[in-house]
Amino acid sequence: xxxxxxxxxxxxxxxxxxxxxxxxQVEKHxxxxxxxxxxxxxxSRSQGVLKDLGSESIxxxxxxxxxDRVLDQISSREKSVIPTWPLLRWNWRWTQVLVFGLxxxxxxxxxxxxxxxxxxxxxxxxxxxxxxxxxxxxESNRTRSLDSAQGKVTAGGKSARRSISxxxxxxxxxxxxxxSGPDMEEVTPPSTPGNLAFNGLHVFNSSAEIVEPAIQxxxxxxxxxxxxxxxxxxxPDPLVIKLVTDDPEVVIVWLVDPDKGERQ
Amino acid sequence: xxxxxEELVLTMTGSRSEAEQGxxxxxxxxxxxxxxAGDAxxxxxxxxxxxxxxxxxxxxxxxxxxxxxxxxxxxxxxxxKYLHKHSDTRKFPPWLYRVTVNVCRDINRRRQKNSMLSLxxxxxxxxxAEVADSTDLELTLTRSEQRDIVAKALKTLSEKxxxxxxxxxxxxxxxxxxxxxxGSSEATIRSxxxxxxxxxxxxxxxxxGRKS
Numbered sequence: 001x002x003x004x005x006x007x008x009x010x011x012x013x014x015x016x017x018x019x020x021x022x023x024x025q026v027e028k029h030x031x032x033x034x035x036x037x038x039x040x041x042x043x044s045r046s047q048g049v050l051k052d053l054g055s056e057s058i059x060x061x062x063x064x065x066x067x068d069r070v071l072d073q074i075s076s077r078e079k080s081v082i083p084t085w086p087l088l089r090w091n092w093r094w095t096q097v098l099v100f101g102l103x104x105x106x107x108x109x110x111x112x113x114x115x116x117x118x119x120x121x122x123x124x125x126x127x128x129x130x131x132x133x134x135x136x137x138x139e140s141n142r143t144r145s146l147d148s149a150q151g152k153v154t155a156g157g158k159s160a161r162r163s164i165s166x167x168x169x170x171x172x173x174x175x176x177x178x179x180s181g182p183d184m185e186e187v188t189p190p191s192t193p194g195n196l197a198f199n200g201l202h203v204f205n206s207s208a209e210i211v212e213p214a215i216q217x218x219x220x221x222x223x224x225x226x227x228x229x230x231x232x233x234x235x236p237d238p239l240v241i242k243l244v245t246d247d248p249e250v251v252i253v254w255l256v257d258p259d260k261g262e263r264q
Numbered sequence: 265x266x267x268x269x270e271e272l273v274l275t276m277t278g279s280r281s282e283a284e285q286g287x288x289x290x291x292x293x294x295x296x297x298x299x300x301a302g303d304a305x306x307x308x309x310x311x312x313x314x315x316x317x318x319x320x321x322x323x324x325x326x327x328x329x330x331x332x333x334x335x336x337x338x339x340x341x342x343x344x345k346y347l348h349k350h351s352d353t354r355k356f357p358p359w360l361y362r363v364t365v366n367v368c369r370d371i372n373r374r375r376q377k378n379s380m381l382s383l384x385x386x387x388x389x390x391x392x393a394e395v396a397d398s399t400d401l402e403l404t405l406t407r408s409e410q411r412d413i414v415a416k417a418l419k420t421l422s423e424k425x426x427x428x429x430x431x432x433x434x435x436x437x438x439x440x441x442x443x444x445x446x447g448s449s450e451a452t453i454r455s456x457x458x459x460x461x462x463x464x465x466x467x468x469x470x471x472x473g474r475k476s
Contacts, residue, residue, distance in 0.1 A: 011461040017439060017454060046465040049414045054320060054434040063315050066333055070311060070340040
């Protein structure tokens with residue numbers, strides 16, 4: 001260890017802050033090194049002056065002035081604060097309650113307006129107005145189970161749709177999807193592998209709503225002349241129900257076949 | 265026989281001082297309790313008891329009596345405000361030191377650049393340069409002049425070094441207590457104190473014309 005490193009240790013040794021092995025090392029070094037001995041002597045001299053700073057005398061008027069200033073400030077604060085404090089506290093407390101209550105009421109009103117309760121006629125009306133978009137291509141990529149189904153998905157996923165296609169001999173034909181809205185158009189989905197005929201698709205959003213009964217849609221569309229009656233019109237169609245959740249990866253397809261029961 | 269009586273006197277003195285210390289501590293605890301309950305005279309007594317400790321610490325940390333007075337005032341006002349937060353189990357003086365150090369830090373931050381004097385600045389200071397140029401200064405310098413030089417030397421230290429040195433060497437607190445007050449480890453405090461002592465020694469030596 002060189003002398004410059006010893007100086008730091010000497011600075012601790014001089015005030016008894018060094019103990020054990022290091023202290024003995026410094027002692028040994030001081031016996032042999034004249035420069036470090038001189039350093040230690042000078043250090044103890046400066047330390048003596050430094051410690052004297054703590055015992056420096058201060059005029060009593062300085063202390064008196066501090067006391068007076070502190071006590072004056074405390075008494076003036078108490079005078080100004082105490083009489084008004086209960087009133088302020090009362091006001092503040094009731095203001096908090098009032099503001100909180102108003103905020104709650106406002107929030108409730110906003111929530112009520114944003115989510116009005118729907119009745120059946122409202123739903124039917126909304127189904128009529130909604131725009132239908134065929135999304136089987138996109139949906140078929142998401143899940144293999146869709147390969148067996150053909151259908152359409154309505155925009156927003158909130159409205160219910162029923163499409164009717166020919167059955168029996170028509171199983172090999174391209175199914176037709178008929179929209180039920182006023183801006184009706186015929187949409188033909190691409191053919192899909194498998195023998196399963198496209199019968200219909202109901203799409204829900206995750207907050208499932210009431211689905212318009214398929215038979216009503218079929219009847220209405222027949223009445224509007226948009227649907228050619230099929231040979232097996234009297235026979236109940238198998239029904240494919242697709243449930244689209246908020247998670248795009250999760251699509252539940254539910255096939256209801258009146259002849260064979262149901263499978264999922 | 266004489267040796268035995270001397271030993272007895274020393275023992276008695278020692279035990280009496282311990283008893284006095286215990287009484288002082290009990291008295292301080294009582295005062296604190298009363299002051300917490302809103303007794304103004306008890307709070308005044310606390311100020312009287314601790315004003316020197318606070319003022320001297322602030323004076324050495326800030327380097328100016330005027331600022332130290334402001335700091336002391338602020339310390340006692342904070343004490344009045346937060347006295348209810350002081351736990352009875354905690355020792356009061358270290359807590360007061362901590363408040364003092366924090367107030368001084370705030371004041372130092374406010375004035376920032378003006379507070380720190382470099383060695384160069386001090387070398388350009390007329391009176392100190394004259395003092396440094398004269399020969400055999402240690403003999404001619406009065407103790408108060410030497411104190412002035414060391415007080416100036418304190419200003420050349422970093423804030424951390426100054427805090428550690430003031431609490432350890434000027435206030436005479438143990439390293440462990442200093443570490444607790446400054447929120448540091450004992451090893452860090454020892455290192456800061458050691459560096460500060462060497463710097464002070466070199467500074468004093470420089471102005472006393474005794475270059476090694």
